[in-house]
Amino acid sequence: MSKKSKTKNQKSKLGEEEVRHVAELAGLALSPSEVRKFQKQLSEVLDYIEVLNEIDTEGLEPTSQVAGLENVFREDKVGSSLSFEEVLSGTKNKDRGMFKIKAIFDK
Numbered sequence: 001m002s003k004k005s006k007t008k009n010q011k012s013k014l015g016e017e018e019v020r021h022v023a024e025l026a027g028l029a030l031s032p033s034e035v036r037k038f039q040k041q042l043s044e045v046l047d048y049i050e051v052l053n054e055i056d057t058e059g060l061e062p063t064s065q066v067a068g069l070e071n072v073f074r075e076d077k078v079g080s081s082l083s084f085e086e087v088l089s090g091t092k093n094k095d096r097g098m099f100k101i102k103a104i105f106d107k
Contacts, residue, residue: 011047012046
């Protein structure tokens with residue numbers, strides 16, 4: 001898509017090839033009907049971004065949140081936890097102090 005400013009009535013139009021490329025980057029396989037669906041939706045998103053780009057933000061400070069919170073994480077504290085025996089007490093499938101499960105990786 002061109003970086004030139006669009007007139008108010010001009011709409012963005014992503015091509016099907018661009019949508020397929022974005023889908024490939026995201027690791028998605030799209031059917032032809034999904035390509036057309038997302039072509040329309042992504043074009044609308046780009047149109048809205050163009051509207052947002054027209055807003056005068058000169059002099060505004062960037063912000064990542066607006067609630068005024070500085071640290072939303074609790075302090076890490078060492079506490080009591082279960083022993084290995086307690087953790088493994090609920091399973092029959094164990095091996096050398098660990099849970100024994102079926103392989104989850106394809107060969």
